[in-house]
Amino acid sequence: MKDYIEKRAIEIANYIIETKSTVRSSASHFNISKSTVHKDVTERLVRINPQLAKAVEKVLFENKSERHIRGGLATKKKYLAINKEKKSHQI
Numbered sequence: 001m002k003d004y005i006e007k008r009a010i011e012i013a014n015y016i017i018e019t020k021s022t023v024r025s026s027a028s029h030f031n032i033s034k035s036t037v038h039k040d041v042t043e044r045l046v047r048i049n050p051q052l053a054k055a056v057e058k059v060l061f062e063n064k065s066e067r068h069i070r071g072g073l074a075t076k077k078k079y080l081a082i083n084k085e086k087k088s089h090q091i
Contacts, residue, residue: 006048008032009040013049013056016041022063 008030016026023041027034041060045053 001044001047005040005044009044009048010052012037012040013045013052016056016059017052020059020062023060 012026012030015021015029021029023034023037027037030037041053041056045056
């Protein structure tokens with residue numbers, strides 16, 4: 001494996017652990033694809049640093065278990081904004 005890929009995988013892993021970020025937000029932060037982030041932290045990192053990989057796995061599992069709550073909050077926010085806009089047009 002190339003050195004820059006190993007370095008990137010470790011940087012991403014540390015970022016995810018420190019900020020408890022999702023794969024999507026990490027990909028955005030590093031300006032790479034979600035697939036690359038996922039592959040780096042689930043496949044490549046296990047070979048580079050298994051302990052770090054386990055720590056990242058815990059954060060990703062926590063994010064996955066909370067995603068339905070985040071989705072519900074986003075939907076609620078969306079419909080509150082729509083209702084607010086409708087009310088402002090009625091006046």
